[in-house]
Amino acid sequence: SQQGEEDPQALSIQEGENATMNCSYKTSINNLQWYRQNSGRGLVHLILIRSNEREKHSGRLRVTLDTSKKSSSLLITASRAADTASYFCATDASETGANNLFFGTGTRLTVIP
């Protein structure tokens, strides 16, 4: 399977702290994306990082990508209670050329007010 894996599976922090989630994947990629899912809802795209990029920022989000280690991290700074959700990384299947997205198992983040 080309599915990635997030680490940790669950993370609980106090409001104002930073949250770091990691993602590992198996195949070569064109890009890696991070999505957020509130309970029982669809996924919302957060950020995309291309395979030739090493770091990307968007507001309180910082994503890094290490293609040599086939890993990525998502950092949420100054967390808020509203950041409570599940976070998934997704990679495309560059070897198949289909541009499908393969999702990891997710990190469940709880931000305690």
Add this chain to the structure above:
Amino acid sequence: DGGITQSPKYLFRKEGQNVTLSCEQNLNHDAMYWYRQDPGQGLRLIYYSQIVNDFQKGDIAEGYSVSREKKESFPLTVTSAQKNPTAFYLCASSYGTENTEAFFGQGTRLTVV
């Protein structure tokens, strides 16, 4: 408003029945996807379509069928051959090219009774 719409939000099925889940998008996206999500799990790809009148099996296509007669629509039928259909089903669409994000519907929760 542009977006991707799934219906119904909740669906109950008796064992042995086929049911069809609707997915419509007005984003002019070429690619559409169906994913299955089980509790506490990531998303697994059921079927995908890169263009009208063409679709391909994903990782867990057995017991499911799709059609893509129109660009805007990608309905998923859960057949009686699917042995464990109770799950959360998510439809997504994208431009279908590299380095583009996927837009998700709000999901359909299917329960077999």
